[in-house]
Amino acid sequence: MATTAYLPKEKMKDWLKVLSEKHQLFVPCLEDDVVLFQLFNPEKNLCFDRPANSSPKTIIFSQCEQLFSFNFKKEPDNPQKTSIELKENLEYPPTIIFGARPCDAKGFMIIDSVYIETDIADPYYRGRREKTTIITLSCPVPYVGCFCTSVGGGPADKAGSDILMTELEKGYFLEASTEKGEALLREPLFEDGSSYIDEAENIRKACYTMVEKPFSDDEPGKKPLPRFHEDTFWEQEGNRCISCGACTYLCPTCYCFNITDEQTANTGERIRTWDACMFHHFTLEASGHNPRPAKYGRLKNRVGHKFLYYPEKYNGVIACSGCGRCIRYCPVSISISNVVASLKDNMRESVDDKH
Amino acid sequence: MTNIKNPYLPDIATVTRIIDETPTIKSYQVIFNDQETMKNFSFQPGQVGQLSVFGVGEATFVINSPPTRMEYLQFSVMKVGEVTKAIHELSVGDQIGVRAPLGNWFPYEEMKGKKILFIGGGIGLAPLRTLILYMLDNRPDYGDITIIYGARTPIDLCYKDDLKEWESHSDVELILTVDTEFPGWDKRVGFVPTVLNEVAPSPENTIAITCGPPIMIKYVLQGLARLNFKDDRIITTLEKRMKCGIGLCGRCNIGSMYVCKDGPVFSLAQLREYPSEI
Amino acid sequence: MGSEKLKEIVSKVLPEVDVVIGYRQGFDQLHAIPHFITTPEHIDQLIWNPLCVHNLATYLPSLNKKAAVVVKGCDSKAIVQYMQEELINRENVVIIGIPCTGVIDVNKVLHAINYRPVKEVTFENGSILIRTSEGQKKLLLSDLYPDKCKTCQYPTPLVYDHLVGEPVKTDKPPESVDEEVREFEKKSIAERLAYWEKEFDRCIRCYACRNACPMCICRDKCIVESRDPHLMSQKLTPGEKLMFHMIHSLHLTGRCIECGECDRACPMGIPVSKLKKMINLGMKNRYGYIPGINPEDKSPLLVFSLKGENTEEQKP
Structure with a gap:
């Protein structure tokens, strides 16, 4: 039985203050017209009205991570010779991601399979992941582009969250599903949550039915995409792509990166930074050869990775949580959900045609 | 927390011999500075390694000396990009980072008798x-x-x-x-x-x-x-642009396979099942 | 809204070209998308309305095909600039101009409807009606213009082979163009730096601004990703981000046609065009030059002159 609690709305800031005492606390804040995860500060403009523009991915899978630093040293007995010293730092502070959405939490689970649950785990991601608690807010309504229910998720899906919050009329109903989450609910601020279960359940159910289903499958990742290998389909769809990285950088599940060295005089560091499979140079080889030189090939690879290649490796799980950010913020409004719907449907002439 | 080695951290090795193969290709024989590492190192024919010139970056090369001759590891480097250019500037005695072995290998057991x-x-x-x-x-x-x-x-x-x-x-x-x-x-x-x-x-x-x-x-x-x-x-x-060498960074995939981890050795039968992105 | 006339012209033009680039409805009725027409069957989906925001000329320099393109007044300035810089072969381009009375900043609409999924969109005398699960919302088009439309001097394309409808004249005073920048320049240097640091802090280096820009023609060979020479770090520090945007802006000196695509493409709501407008104002003050107006012009920085007679001070 999961631990539940109730927090009156007026006590939200008090709770956040308590959480921020022992954690690095990230909360969604409104800045200009943009919602961003930022370090909590009581002065900031908290915003739970809609999902953040970018997912909280960077808090665990940092957009720029130092892999190690290096130091060149002259050998005292032979100054002609230099030796190299490498230093890694895998210490991370306890962190909370607060107010993420269920699709954001699921994003981390999708990355976990590749970065943690494997023979060669990524120590940086794992280090931050283990130190992070995720407190999500269930979505009361769907937003433009949302399609979580078509990819195995839902607006109140608990998967990946340590605590799921549901906004009620006068407060929040909280439900812990992990020990980490339960520990945070042992706070005098909270009231007993048991009498609010029904109210919360009704709100969650109402939203579930409102989410658009561009394609419906019982086992979404296990059904074939009949048109996937039609290159003419991709050419037509890839025409308007401008090869930027907005879709991948906003995405809660994209995890490609680049590794580069940065050096100043006798010291330097090797860093890894997000990279995007939509960029031309992503696969460009030093010889000038590029296995994916055209935009359409890269779009095909991105969709293929999420809906075909990843499910093939990870038991039918789709590497997309349906958050809709890539659709909402694509400069040319490419809709991955419509693309996938068309791949499943031979009858649809063009991606954005509706039946 | 873990006693498994950080997969991104190269071992430091020393260049012991450089062979000019062609005007643009040089072979480098290297040995790990740490004797234990050298002694315990094992690999299979076909596996690759990432060579690091710190401050410039890493690139992937096959270990082209055989596992039957373990006095050194040999890599051959054609000067094409910035990392290979930097490797070409190295001299005997210089330090280099090595992450190896990575990837799969030739099915030499199955080739016996053929x-x-x-x-x-x-x-x-x-x-x-x-x-x-x-x-x-x-x-x-x-x-x-x-x-x-x-x-x-x-x-x-x-x-x-x-x-x-x-x-x-x-x-x-x-x-x-x-x-x-x-x-x-x-x-x-x-x-x-x-x-x-x-x-x-x-x-x-x-x-x-x-x-x-x-x-x-x-x-x-x-x-x-x-x-x-x-x-x-x-x-x-196969050769692809690679970064991590452990199947994470995403750029060397052919369909669901990563050349760095599932490859670089493939049979044509395997490749037929994937997009023609070679 | 002229869609029928547009379809008629496109039907006529299509046999002469490999592709016609226009607009069609995207994943919902609020989002128009670029539409690449290669067969007559595609023509039916063509649309023209204030949601047709993209600058389609941007696709031309890398297309390598004979193409017709639908352009608004602001978009046409990109073509003029391409002609100045010889980035397109004019003979391979058929320009279908549309006199425009202003487009919609879709983000403003999304804001007004609380980002709810859109069920239906209709237009009605200067208003847009949007139906969502919360009911119908009526918004005045005049409240939804992006900044570029509020000061637009060229609602009718400057170059075209076909014009859809009658030319329209601007009712915006010419001095309105620089107002935003002049106002901004009144701030102290420290205030401006603080402003940019805050804005660029949001930048995720996705390069949507660069790739949506019609004049950022290096694209796949941009120096911010170059490792050889290694001019820029991939780090996310404010300094690196500012550096990228400064490079972007400086490469557009005397070239930015102020179509606002960079602002529109930015997923983090950064007013990236402001830097470029500031540089453009400098170009105007010093050289009396405005990019994208006359195909015969040459941007002063693309013309070498030892005497510098093309500066305002040196002009007779």
């Missing part, structure tokens, strides 16, 4: 070299060995000492070719796929292994198909 046909172009002989030397060191296990190897000019042929030695083996057939006529060259002239066609080796009890520039591989694969080699008897080793 005839082996190697087809290489340019620096593509590097991964074949490790297996050729391994097989020569375990000669009784394998049948006839045929090597078709070509480069643009005689100057661009790698491992000239090895070639000389292989030529002297009575149980190795070495067929060398260059793209165009060259003063003093009395061997074959023509592209590797064309020569393959002329030589027309029999597919019977034979495994073909090929590596070279993407365009050469493409035509060699077609040529082998014409000679009735079955897809599962054709093996190639």
Whole structure:
């Protein structure tokens, strides 16, 4: 039985203050017209009205991570010779991601399979992941582009969250599903949550039915995409792509990166930074050869990775949580959900045609 | 928390010998600075390593010395990009980072008792070299060995000492070719796929292994198909832009396979199932 | 809204070209998308309305095909600039101009409807009606213009082969163009730095601004990703981000046609065009030059002159 609690709305800031005492606390804040995860500060403009523009991915899978630093040293007995010293730092502070959405939490689970649950785990991601608690807010309504229910998720899906919050009329109903989450609910601020279960359940159910289903499958990742290998389909769809990285950088599940060295005089560091499979140079080889030189090939690879290649490796799980950010913020409004719907449907002439 | 080594952290090694193979290709023999690391190091023919020049970056190269000769690890580096340029500036005694071994290897156990046909172009002989030397060191296990190897000019042929030695083996057939006529060259002239066609080796009890520039591989694969080699008897080793070397960073995939982790060695039968993004 | 006339022209033009680039409805009725027409069957989906925001001329320099393109007044300035810089072969381009009375900043609409999924969109005398699960919302088009439309001087394309409808004249005073920048320049240097640091802090280096820009023609060979030479770090520091945007802006000196695509493409709501407008104002003050107006012009920084006679000070 999961631990539940109730927090009156007026006590939200008090709770956040308590959480921020022992954690690095990230909360969604409104800045200009943009919602961003930022370090909590009581002065900031908290915003739970809609999902953040970018997912909280960077808090665990940092957009720029130092892999190690290096130091060149002259050998005292032979100054002609230099030796190299490498230093890694895998210490991370306890962190909370607060107010993420269920699709954001699921994003981390999708990355976990590749970065943690494997023979060669990524120590940086794992280090931050283990130190992070995720407190999500269930979505009361769907937003433009949302399609979580078509990819195995839902607006109140608990998967990946340590605590799921549901906004009620006068407060929040909280439900812990992990020990980490339960520990945070042992706070005098909270009231007993048991009498609010029904109210919360009704709100969650109402939203579930409102989410658009561009394609419906019982086992979404296990059904074939009949048109996937039609290159003419991709050419037509890839025409308007401008090869930027907005879709991948906003995405809660994209995890490609680049590794580069940065050096100043006798010291330097090797860093890894997000990279995007939509960029031309992503696969460009030093010889000038590029296995994916055209935009359409890269779009095909991105969709293929999420809906075909990843499910093939990870038991039918789709590497997309349906958050809709890539659709909402694509400069040319490419809709991955419509693309996938068309791949499943031979009858649809063009991606954005509706039946 | 963990006693497994950080997969991104290279071991430091020292360059012990540099061999000028061609005007643009040099081979580097390296040994790990830490004696324990050197002693415990093991790998399989076909596996690759990432070489680091700190401050410049990393690039992937096959370990082209065989596991049967562990005094050093050898990598051959063609000067094409910034990392390879930096490696070419190294001298004997310089330090280099090595992350190895990475990736899969040639199925040399399954090749036992079979005839082996190697087809290489340019620096593509590097991964074949490790297996050729391994097989020569375990000669009784394998049948006839045929090597078709070509480069643009005689100057661009790698491992000239090895070639000389292989030529002297009575149980190795070495067929060398260059793209165009060259003063003093009395061997074959023509592209590797064309020569393959002329030589027309029999597919019977034979495994073909090929590596070279993407365009050469493409035509060699077609040529082998014409000679009735079955897809599962054709093996190639691929090169891609790689960064992490452990199947995470995403750039070297062909469909759901990562060349760095699931490869670089693939049979044509495997590749047929994936998008043609070679 | 002229869609029928547009379809008629496109039907006529299509046989002469490999592709016609226009607009069609995207994943919902609020989002128009670029539409690449290669067969007559595609023509039916063509639309023209204030949601047709993209600058389609941007696709031309890398297309390598004979193409017709639908352009608004602002978009046409990109074509003029391409002609100045010889980035397109004019003979391979058929320009279908549309006199425009202003487009919609879709983000403003999304804001007004609380980002709810859109069920239906209709237009009605200067208003847009949007139906969502919360009911119908009526918004005045005049409240939804992006900044570029509020000061637009060229609602009718400056170059075209076909014009859809009658030319329209601007009712915006010419001095309105620079107002935003002049106002901004009144701030102290420290205030401006603080402003940019805050804005660029949001930048995720996705390069949407660069790739949506019609004049950022290096694209796949941009120096911010180059490792050889290694001019920029991939780090996310404010300094690196500012550096990228400064490079972007400086490469557009005397070239930015102020179509606002960079602002529109930015997923983080950064007013990236402001830097470029500031540089453009400098170009105007010093050289009396405005990019994208006359195909015969040459941007002063693309013309070498030892005497510098093309500066305002040196002009007779």
